[in-house]
Amino acid sequence: MLETVNTFLAARGIYCLVFILFFLAVYGMITCKNYMKKMMCMNVMQVAVILFFLCFAQKRGGVIPILDGVTEAASGYLNPIPHALMLTAIVVSLGTTGVALALLMRMTEEYGSVEEDDLLSGKARKKKEESADEADEAEAEKEAEKEETADVTGKDPDET
Amino acid sequence: MRHDREVLLIMIMNHLPVLAVVVPLSAALLSLLLSRINKNLGKAVVILSLVFAFLDAVGLTAQVLQAEGHLIRYAMGNWDAPIGIEFYVDPINALLACFITFIAMCASIYSLSFLKDREWLQSGGYYTLIALLTVGLVGMTLTGDVFNLYVYLEISSLSCYGLIALGGKRSIPAAFRYLLIGTIGASFYLLGIGLMYAMTGSLNMADMGELLQSQMDNPLMYLVCASLIGAFGIKMAQFPFHAWQPDAYAYSHPGASPLISGAMSKVPALAMIRFFFFIFGVQNLVIVDATRLIGILGALGMIFGSVMALNQTDFRRMLAYSSVAQLGYIALGIGIGNLYGVTGSYLHILNHLFMKGGLFFAIGAIQYRFGIVNINQFGQLHKKMPFTCFTITMGALAMVGIPPTGGFFSKWYLMMGAMDKHLYIYMAVLVLSSLLNAIYFLRVLEKIFIAPEARLADRFDKEARRDGAAAKKHFLEVPAVMLVPIVVFGIGIVAMGIFNSQIVEFVAQTALKGVF
Amino acid sequence: MIVTDIRPLLAVAFPLVASLLILFSGKKPNIREAFSIIAAVGAAICALSMSSGVVAGNVYEFVLCPLTDTLSLTLRVDYAGELFACVSSFLYVVVAFYAIGYMRGHHEKDQTGFFAFFAICICSAIGIAYSANLLTFFVFFEMLTIATWPLVFHERNDEAKFSGRKYLIYTLIPGQLLLVGIVIVYAMSGTLDFVAGGFMNDSMGSKLMLSVVFFLLVGAGAVKAGMMPLHGWLPSAMVAPTPVSALLHAVAVVKAGAFGVIRIIGYVYGPEVLSGLKVTQILAVFACVTIIASSLIAFSQDNLKRRLAYSTIGQLSYVVLGACMLTSLGMRGAFFQIVAHAFMKITLFMVAGAIIVTAHKDNVSQMNGIGKAMPFTMIAFAIGSFGIIGVPFFNGFVSKWNLLRGAIQGGMPIYVVVLLISAMLGISYLVPVIFTAFFPKNKETEFKEFHEANPFMLVPIMITGVLSVVMGINPNFGPHLYDLATLAADAVMKGVVH
């Protein structure tokens, strides 16, 4: 039994680690209340996806994919496609993180805090003169969020 | 001189697919520089590029309808299919590209009045984001490469976050929340691509389609379908993943909200149709379960969206929740999964683009002139803004599905599809959802036509007081730049109803014939 | 034989185009009134000019545009369609004049919107008459529902708002069920074109399925026709100005519902299939209940317009009853009842409008001795009432007589009894009005001097009054409506030997 586990882990252990990391990050994004923490979990998630893609590029005994005239056979070099794709994914994650940070800065300026509870209630506090639907709009959001995380149908629960 | 013009024309004609995307992209990248040189030059170039993109898309649709096999493949960098990236143009996505570029063109003209008194960085930057959003959306429709679709998805999402965040104080948290959930969607899409790449080794949709047919019983397909449903569900703001949508649509920049609400949620729907029907093929068991799940989510979304929209007083939030319901129609069409069902959902993609675009143009104009969005203050609005109320009425009737407008005919095809597969529950849900729509949309008409006059701070009076004699006389209800898109979309809603049979016959049936 | 002709399209297009022009000419009332009259006259000419051709046997058809991939918006003028279109377009001319007098006399506001939606209603009514398949029928049916709504809430006060909302609830829900029915019928039979004698047959589905779909289809028509359980919206719609009640709630909207029921019974299901199912008996029971109950309620209503509303509910159930008898004479009576009732009821409503505008009186109790002040109006009211009751030499009698013969021909004595009882009840709620008007019990009435309604209103009332008498004597007067009714009934009933 232990030996089968070993071979499984050797062959596909990294995949499981990547998925665990991915869903850990998604859990972090949903549950922690501070928007800055949510943003960090988002980064962890993006890194997890990038790692997942790179798992396909590995070849036992492969050389980095730069033609050095020594190894001739194609199977000698690592698979270049995932690396090329993940360069784009890294730049995209940089872009989204940059925009997220800018939004966070504006949020701290406008609302004074990045805690989700202050933000939602903050909206109500600052907008006392606004109509009452402000408060139940926050409830509607919470209840909508509860509702969708409630039904379990093989997909990721959404985050608010 | 005539010779070069001819050469140029030939060059344009046989590079239509790529020009539809590259011309707005180049205009976007240069718009900052041009608006630094002269404030209006940047805006003009972006609007001209969007006009060109629209004409290009129309030419592309005409070309693809005559092309043999109704298909045009354009290999980037002359590397053919599985090696390089290619555009895979068939009648369905060419026509959607036309509609997207049309609404983008109208939105760019419409937001001229919102950006009149801004200095060059803001107006140039705004127009760059509009152009890049259009590039992303048109690219996502036309591309034939799976990873290329991810990059277009990211470009359109990023510029969408920017456009929403420009919408003032309350749009910042909305944009942030949309950014987080959108990234979850994009990451799930990357997971889906990774799994598909692991199974087939190629990134080209057509090539991947053939390779997948033999591996349909591989349990990985369940994971692929789950992640794709998750990814496109989030981007479409379908029922369980819609929490970001009401704030994002409601508080986004009024000039860009028609484009965001009209086109942004439709393109992932078409991508979902492309994946589940064109690449995977609906006869495999796994896919039948997946489409049935989408159908169920769609049905729930229709009811949930309409119920939530009932108790909204902010007209934009009500429209946002009604978008969740209308997306439910599209998902229902995919869920039904036969020729009529998918025709209905495709037709509803086009109809909803017109309906929602028109309604958001109208509410943007009301916000511009009176600065109000609460429907209780809409009393006797038709006396002051007749054309805007005409579009709101047409949009409302189309949403409810009254025959002369387009909304009815997509509901007709959905019901035909449901009837062929004896899914009576879906027909009941369709009827219930149209009645719920009727309640809250006709209530808006009631508030406009019946409610007593509401005292509103009129922008024109403020200008008159401020400029005194210099204020120019307003004989139109809103500046002409805003009025033209509103009237065009009002008429477009009815035109969609009358010309829907041409759309269905030439576009949907020809392209979908091969699939079912 | 089929003749492609532009006139059906013109008849529908005239009011539609006029409504747009009216909307744009809001500032200049005279031009606006001119547009609505031109539209009315144009539509009437197109409709009436085709009646002789239709009686001679040829069918005018015009394919407007393809609606869905297989169905197209086709207008076809057959017997029944021509009958209903002639009635509604001719009466539109009459009411167009009347409305101008009423709206000016009553100093109504928002007249532009009123005339525009009035024209759209008539356009959809004529469209319903000329629709060649169920989908075109549904398109115009929904247009009619939505176009009538602004007319109902025209007063723009709370009561108007709630009656408008009530009207929408009553008509939209069955409208959607009608759509479901149409889809199921299209899936079962593969075609939606109206065929005299029906295109459905028993092999298309189980008995239960056919019955359920029948009620889905008939429901929408029954609501519009004011069948008893679903009649709630009609009396509360009386809050609308009288021209609306006159033309729409006596002729266009209500008749469209009854016409829809006849189309489904005669042209979709057909007598053979229906005689197999028990559905028409159930519908006939509802019709009889409606006839009796509405007359009783009408008796107790003091407000004249609400009394006439309940009488309309009763009279329209005659049409449904005639259709459900599934006999050629009964069907002929039903078709002619559409014509007869239209002329009579429009006279009564116009009279009520004239009394409201000139004498500012709504309730019957306030009207004693009004005959002295408004003799001509009250004489027209008397003519209309006698017609409704079914006194010979009035057009009401012609249709009731055919209904009675149809009931006997179909071997259903119960219907004969119901028809006679309803005639008696008719007397009970109409004749007292005439007596209070001409022979007031207490002499000192406030109406001393002669104070007639202004000619714009009086002339239309006289025209329809005289016509209902003339039609009583010679039902084929003008566009041979009686021949159309007989031909339509025989076409529907050709299969069934009775």
Place this chain on the structure above:
Amino acid sequence: MKYKILTLVVLIILCGAFCAGTAYLPEIGDPQSVPNNHISDYYIEHSEEDTASPNIVSGTLADYRGYDTMYETSVMFVSGLVVTLLLAVNQKKDQQKKRKYDVTEKVMGAELLRPVETSKLKGIMNHPFGGIIIDVSARLIVPFSMMYAMYVLAAGEASPGGGFQAGAVLALGMVLGRLMKGEKASFKIPGAVAVLLAGIGAFFYVFTGWLSLFNGGMFLEYGAMPFPISYHHLHEAGIFMIEAGVTLCVMMTIVGIMEALLKREDFEEKD
């Protein structure tokens, strides 16, 4: 609290499903796995003569899938633009303008205006930072790092390198200089102009694509560019041009974001 556990349960189920699915994924490192031999063999064998770059990854990145990279650069540009739009543009514009001039004294009714000394106007981020040691060491590091960046750009195809890395290193040089010298940094670009230049860099990439279009080739087909040099050199030139565009875009975006952050810091300073 309740729905926290619920999300945990849902995610654990999903994670279990995905981990179970890994059993069907190809073994890591196995050369015969499907992704390793469907297309990647073509790339490895033909990269040399097709794209004239021994580094297969940058060959795929710049040539085979050059279209993706074009959009990647635009994503870079968009994020820089959005950050600048959000942070650098401050609605409270007018109050800043008023303070440009201090009224010193009234002479015969006309106020003598003396321009406010700019550094007082700006926040602390604009004063020179750190002592002499940092100043001197920076003077040593910056030039060499910039030189190295140019090398990375030029030799992108042969060795692991390319536009993105070169742009980042170049930007570091400028950022270091800017932070060090504050206002008086020699190479100081205002935020808006930096984003503008990033746009131009990204456009340069698209422009190389346009070139082959006019010469009868497909979009981004380096072989069809109108320069009179051999196919091999054409590809090299093409890759170098797009790498240069990418470098400019990346450098300017990073500088733009930095300027936006500094400017934002000024607004907070005075509010």
